[in-house]
Amino acid sequence: MRLELSPLLKIIGDWISSLGLPTWLVDLIEMCGAAAMVMGMAFLIILFLVWWERKLSGHFQQRLGPMRTGWHGWLQTIADGIKLFQKEDIIPKTVDRKVFYWAPVICFASSFAAFACLPWGKNLWPTDLNIGILYIFAITTFVVISLLMAGWSSNNKYALLGGMRSAAQIVSYEVPLTLSVLGVIVATQSLSMVAIVGAQEKVYNWFIFRQPLGFLIYLIAATAETNRAPFDIPEAEQELVAGFNIEYSGMKFAMFFMAEFLNLFLVSAVAVTLFLGGWHGPFLPSWLWFLLKAFFIVFVIIWFKWTYPRLRVDQLMEFCWKFLLPLAFLNLIVAGFLFR
Amino acid sequence: MGIISRVPVIAEKIPGGAIVATSLEKVLNISRASSMWYLLFGTACCAIEMMCTGASRYDFDRFGMFFRASPRQADLMFVAGTITYKMAPRVKRLYEQMAEPRYVIAMGGCACNGGPFYYDSYAVLKGVDLIIPVDVYLPGCPPRPESLMEACIKLQEKIMHEKLQEWSSDKRG
Amino acid sequence: MADSGTIIRLLVEKFPSQVEAIELNPKQTAVQIDPKIVAAFFEFIKTHPDLKMAYLSSISGVDMTTNIDIVYFISSIEYKHKLTVRTKVDRLGGKIDTISTVIKGADWFEREIWELFGVEFVGHPNLTQFLLPDDWDEGPPMLRDWTGRNFVKMPEIGG
Numbered sequence: 297m298r299l300e301l302s303p304l305l306k307i308i309g310d311w312i313s314s315l316g317l318p319t320w321l322v323d324l325i326e327m328c329g330a331a332a333m334v335m336g337m338a339f340l341i342i343l344f345l346v347w348w349e350r351k352l353s354g355h356f357q358q359r360l361g362p363m364r365t366g367w368h369g370w371l372q373t374i375a376d377g378i379k380l381f382q383k384e385d386i387i388p389k390t391v392d393r394k395v396f397y398w399a400p401v402i403c404f405a406s407s408f409a410a411f412a413c414l415p416w417g418k419n420l421w422p423t424d425l426n427i428g429i430l431y432i433f434a435i436t437t438f439v440v441i442s443l444l445m446a447g448w449s450s451n452n453k454y455a456l457l458g459g460m461r462s463a464a465q466i467v468s469y470e471v472p473l474t475l476s477v478l479g480v481i482v483a484t485q486s487l488s489m490v491a492i493v494g495a496q497e498k499v500y501n502w503f504i505f506r507q508p509l510g511f512l513i514y515l516i517a518a519t520a521e522t523n524r525a526p527f528d529i530p531e532a533e534q535e536l537v538a539g540f541n542i543e544y545s546g547m548k549f550a551m552f553f554m555a556e557f558l559n560l561f562l563v564s565a566v567a568v569t570l571f572l573g574g575w576h577g578p579f580l581p582s583w584l585w586f587l588l589k590a591f592f593i594v595f596v597i598i599w600f601k602w603t604y605p606r607l608r609v610d611q612l613m614e615f616c617w618k619f620l621l622p623l624a625f626l627n628l629i630v631a632g633f634l635f636r
Numbered sequence: 637m638g639i640i641s642r643v644p645v646i647a648e649k650i651p652g653g654a655i656v657a658t659s660l661e662k663v664l665n666i667s668r669a670s671s672m673w674y675l676l677f678g679t680a681c682c683a684i685e686m687m688c689t690g691a692s693r694y695d696f697d698r699f700g701m702f703f704r705a706s707p708r709q710a711d712l713m714f715v716a717g718t719i720t721y722k723m724a725p726r727v728k729r730l731y732e733q734m735a736e737p738r739y740v741i742a743m744g745g746c747a748c749n750g751g752p753f754y755y756d757s758y759a760v761l762k763g764v765d766l767i768i769p770v771d772v773y774l775p776g777c778p779p780r781p782e783s784l785m786e787a788c789i790k791l792q793e794k795i796m797h798e799k800l801q802e803w804s805s806d807k808r809g
Numbered sequence: 810m811a812d813s814g815t816i817i818r819l820l821v822e823k824f825p826s827q828v829e830a831i832e833l834n835p836k837q838t839a840v841q842i843d844p845k846i847v848a849a850f851f852e853f854i855k856t857h858p859d860l861k862m863a864y865l866s867s868i869s870g871v872d873m874t875t876n877i878d879i880v881y882f883i884s885s886i887e888y889k890h891k892l893t894v895r896t897k898v899d900r901l902g903g904k905i906d907t908i909s910t911v912i913k914g915a916d917w918f919e920r921e922i923w924e925l926f927g928v929e930f931v932g933h934p935n936l937t938q939f940l941l942p943d944d945w946d947e948g949p950p951m952l953r954d955w956t957g958r959n960f961v962k963m964p965e966i967g968g
Contacts, residue, residue, distance in 0.1 A: 359698075362697060365700055375666070375671040378664065383737070386708055758950035758951075758957065
């Protein structure tokens with residue numbers, strides 16, 4: 297017997313409808329309920345991912361990660377969060393105040409808004425937009441704007457350089473990313489996330505087997521999209537005292553921090569939906585399969601970060617435009633022929 | 637955090653409120669102590685020991701401490717290494733750029749009082765506490781990683797004993 | 810590879826009255842030269858085919874209470890032989906020609922000696938303060954009788 301969540305939600309939904317409230321109120325309650333659940337899920341994911349990255353990075357480097365706060369440090373993220381809450385919020389005198397305020401908000405909100413479209417399990421998605429994948433890529437483009445805003449408003453040469461490089465990197469890598477995804481869309485003839493998952497019912501139908509090159513290109517471009525190593529020139533510039541984050545402290549910094557992990561989970565979830573069969577799988581409930589597969593891809597991306605050295609900016613751009621892009625076109629052409 | 641500092645005063649008037657105030661204090665203190673992000677700042681040999689302590693064998697991350705390069709995001713500054721008169725204004729500037737609540741550990745002899753360069757030196761600042769307030773002094777030349785971890789644990793104990801009422805900024809450095 | 814005796818013979822031949830060999834320790838080839846010929850001296854040992862010494866390891870200043878000694882440590886990468894060159898300048902207001910036109914690496918060493926000892930290097934491209942703090946106004950600190958900002962002298966042992 298599989299422990300599915302969708303029947304439970306259906307029961308709650310039916311109960312709300314039976315209360316005899318006006319339709320708009322019922323819709324509003326359902327929307328708020330769905331948003332609250334997705335928000336809760338997002339925060340739980342951030343909680344887990346921050347701890348997991350610290351532990352994994354520790355174990356990859358033959359040391360233990362956080363061990364003191366709770367059993368094996370599982371409360372570490374909560375401690376980090378409460379500490380960041382208590383920090384003084386420094387706003388330097390010469391920054392552009394409005395832009396400075398809004399940059400972390402836009403970053404977090406845009407990463408989070410894309411969660412509305414993910415198929416978390418069987419009949420378990422907040423909404424099924426028929427332009428799902430397009431919506432996700434469009435919304436996450438706001439992250440670029442927020443990074444530029446952060447870099448520019450900080451009135452700091454390192455922040456500006458970091459922000460510009462980050463924007464250049466993300467915008468460049470969107471091209472092979474979208475092309476690799478187009479290969480899948482050509483095969484499923486639909487932009488809707490649910491339809492794409494629906495086309496992968498059997499294991500041999502999973503697009504990772506039907507379009508392995510597309511999966512690889514997607515994985516590499518997605519790692520670059522989220523500013524993670526080996527493409528983390530804008531982020532790890534912080535280790536070299538630069539990067540768009542440099543003037544942010546306290547809660548504003550926490551928003552950038554959380555947005556990074558949300559983005560990481562988002563690209564992994566999209567990879568799972570597009571290439572790894574979404575929530576399909578035997579025995580276990582569908583939402584559990586989705587989470588397991590998504591966390592596996594997250595693990596692979598974290599593994600990349602702690603294994604490979606960082607690419608220089610010119611190597612990064614060269615790799616994208618001279619190597620990934622032709623491969624992505626090739627993938628699209630071959631997919632077009634094979635999946636007519 | 638002006639509002640937080642008035643919580644104990646208000647809470648005492650409510651029966652049973654003191655428990656809320658002390659529990660809140662404890663939670664805030666524990667979170668600050670278990671998640672110290674230290675500034676990547678080191679001038680001389682003690683910086684090498686600090687790097688070793690952050691690396692695999694001794695590992696700061698067990699205590700939740702990892703490094704941030706920007707002073708705005710760091711809570712703790714290890715003044716690791718000799719501070720010369722030329723470097724002193726920069727150290728002060730970095731300290732002022734850190735966001736409160738912030739702590740300083742003077743690591744090694746040179747940061748505590750000038751160390752081996754106390755005599756016969758025209759350029760060494762005799763102790764970093766002449767320019768910034770120091771929470772924990774750690775002698776050694778350089779102190780071993782175990783010593784450095786002991787200093788961090790002492791700092792954590794110091795943080796656990798901090799009171800909410802002292803949160804107005806004139807009491808803190 | 811020219812040995813110690815050959816080097817000194819070549820140098821004394823070229824600058825008869827201005828170079829003399831001095832004995833520092835058995836393994837070190839050392840000469841004392843007249844400060845007026847400094848630039849020509851280094852030009853010579855850089856270009857002479859048997860010497861070819863162009864790698865300047867360091868320039869040191871030593872306060873000998875009556876005057877300041879400037880010591881150049883130079884060696885050859887091709888032949889792997891070394892030379893130590895000593896000159897004397899006056900203690901206060903001493904001047905000597907710069908060798909940074911001959912050997913570029915001497916630039917910062919000479920700047921340091923100017924800053925810490927007060928010896929002026931005539932013809933140096935950039936004799937400005939770079940090691941001492943920006944607001945330093947207490948004179949060259951490496952002179953033996955210097956005291957100043959918070960200077961604590963080491964107490965005598967047994968005292």
